Amino acid sequence: MKRTKINDIFAPELIGQKVLVKGWVRTRRGNKNVQFVALNDGSTVRNIQIVFDLGKFSEDDLKAVTTGSSLAVEGTLVESMGKGQTCEIQAESFELYGTADPATYPLQKKGHTMEFLREKAHLRPRTATFGAILRIRSSLAFAIHKFFNEKGFFYLHTPLITGSDCEGAGAMFQVTTLPLNNIPKTETGEIDYSKDFFGKPAALTVSGQLEGELGATALGAIYTFGPTFRAERSFTPRHLSEFWMIEPEMAFYDINDNMDLAEEFVKFCIQYVLDHCRDDIEFLAEHFDKELIPRLEFVLHNDFVRLTYTEGIDILKASGNKFEVPVEWGIDLQSEHERFLVEKHFKKPVILTDYPKDIKAFYMKQNDDGKTVRAMDVLFPTIGEIIGGSEREADYNKLLARIEELHIPMKDMWWYLDTRRFGTVPHSGFGLGFERLMLFVTGMANIRDVIPFPRTPNNADF
Numbered sequence: 208m209k210r211t212k213i214n215d216i217f218a219p220e221l222i223g224q225k226v227l228v229k230g231w232v233r234t235r236r237g238n239k240n241v242q243f244v245a246l247n248d249g250s251t252v253r254n255i256q257i258v259f260d261l262g263k264f265s266e267d268d269l270k271a272v273t274t275g276s277s278l279a280v281e282g283t284l285v286e287s288m289g290k291g292q293t294c295e296i297q298a299e300s301f302e303l304y305g306t307a308d309p310a311t312y313p314l315q316k317k318g319h320t321m322e323f324l325r326e327k328a329h330l331r332p333r334t335a336t337f338g339a340i341l342r343i344r345s346s347l348a349f350a351i352h353k354f355f356n357e358k359g360f361f362y363l364h365t366p367l368i369t370g371s372d373c374e375g376a377g378a379m380f381q382v383t384t385l386p387l388n389n390i391p392k393t394e395t396g397e398i399d400y401s402k403d404f405f406g407k408p409a410a411l412t413v414s415g416q417l418e419g420e421l422g423a424t425a426l427g428a429i430y431t432f433g434p435t436f437r438a439e440r441s442f443t444p445r446h447l448s449e450f451w452m453i454e455p456e457m458a459f460y461d462i463n464d465n466m467d468l469a470e471e472f473v474k475f476c477i478q479y480v481l482d483h484c485r486d487d488i489e490f491l492a493e494h495f496d497k498e499l500i501p502r503l504e505f506v507l508h509n510d511f512v513r514l515t516y517t518e519g520i521d522i523l524k525a526s527g528n529k530f531e532v533p534v535e536w537g538i539d540l541q542s543e544h545e546r547f548l549v550e551k552h553f554k555k556p557v558i559l560t561d562y563p564k565d566i567k568a569f570y571m572k573q574n575d576d577g578k579t580v581r582a583m584d585v586l587f588p589t590i591g592e593i594i595g596g597s598e599r600e601a602d603y604n605k606l607l608a609r610i611e612e613l614h615i616p617m618k619d620m621w622w623y624l625d626t627r628r629f630g631t632v633p634h635s636g637f638g639l640g641f642e643r644l645m646l647f648v649t650g651m652a653n654i655r656d657v658i659p660f661p662r663t664p665n666n667a668d669f
């Protein structure tokens with residue numbers, strides 16, 4: 208007999224049919240006449256109730272059917288009397304695949320804290336909460352590919368190992384095969400990287416953007432979607448050492464086109480998840496965050512407010528609010544400032560533009576005022592920065608001057624400058640942190656809980 212996934216079992220036409228389901232036991236309860244098992248196979252947040260008639264099965268048969276054990280059950284699908292259930296399976300036979308000793312199974316009880324589950328990261332996908340999160344994560348990734356594919360963007364695979372240390376977005380993890388207990392040295396006592404695997408220092412990428420620009424200035428519009436690594440010791444609930452980033456890069460887009468795309472993109476993703484992951488979103492809303500669905504709908508139905516950094520600073524100053532980092536033109540905005548603008552002042556997502564050039568990367572297009580660049584950051588309620596982007600400096604001489612001003616080594620930059628030397632075009636792009644978007648759509652509070660296996664300082668096991 209063919210197995211039916213639990214996600215497909217709630218179809219009215221299956222009532223009265225014989226079915227075979229396989230999964231893991233969430234709970235077993237009952238009395239001396241009948242036992243009820245809630246079975247889940249990961250295909251949906253919903254469990255199917257299996258009814259074991261103790262006239263047909265003995266207590267002894269069911270002894271090893273405990274929380275966490277795995278089963279195949281054959282039986283008849285019938286309409287259910289129990290409230291909240293549409294149907295259940297009257298068991299006729301079952302096979303126990305594997306037991307889960309109640310004395311040692313870590314997820315024996317319900318209602319664990321997220322902190323506890325982080326310690327059991329190898330098993331937490333089996334919980335209802337993480338099942339919901341991981342299914343949403345999968346759908347959201349699919350939505351991202353769908354959005355760009357339908358817009359005619361090409362998916363570009365940029366390298367994870369890079370030989371240029373000037374991506375500028377954060378501290379890097381070095382990649383080396385040199386023996387750390389016996390590092391080869393040159394005559395002058397420096398590390399002899401000519402003996403290293405790539406013949407020079409190499410590191411894990413902090414952003415695919417620079418290579419993305421090579422793609423955009425050839426294919427017209429590309430996006431990357433891959434792992435990104437930052438060796439920063441930040442212990443915030445919004446930073447991971449390994450995270451996934453989506454970086455579209457578009458020829459012939461100015462900053463306004465860029466903002467339009469960013470807004471359309473995040474709205475598409477949110478709508479997709481509401482349409483395709485309704486059960487999971489409702490589960491998370493019910494258990495963690497009653498405001499989740501209204502908040503998602505609010506973002507969908509409102510235009511993002513667009514204003515300049517300078518206007519933003521003026522609002523923060525005039526607010527009279529006391530911030531941990533005092534507000535002054537030129538500061539790098541902290542999450543507290545971003546969230547004030549979004550949650551208290553505008554009560555809408557905000558796109559801030561035209562930041563001081565000193566706090567932004569060298570490749571951003573310089574404005575005529577000599578002080579600001581054509582950057583755009585999208586700021587979201589509860590998250591703060593979710594997207595960082597800009598129109599790129601397309602003028603060879605201006606870009607070169609900025610590179611020299613910042614003492615970025617030319618030996619690393621010649622290939623990037625060639626995009627401006629040959630057939631340069633106005634172009635723009637942005638980076639969206641996949642897990643930041645996941646935080647928003649799931650309502651989770653900690654970024655460690657929206658990625659299957661989080662990597663953070665001192666944590667690379669499970």
Ligand code: ATP
Pocket residue numbers: 376377437445446447448450452592593594595596638639640641642643
């Ligand atoms: P932040 O100020 O929040 O550290 P950033 O300015 O370093 O962000 P960018 O370099 O612009 O961010 O990266 C683009 C996007 O990648 C950010 O808008 C954010 O969504 C995401 N991002 C950046 N750093 C991390 C991280 N350590 N973990 C998860 N996502 C991140």
Ligand code: MN
Pocket residue numbers: 376377
């Ligand atoms: Mn950062």
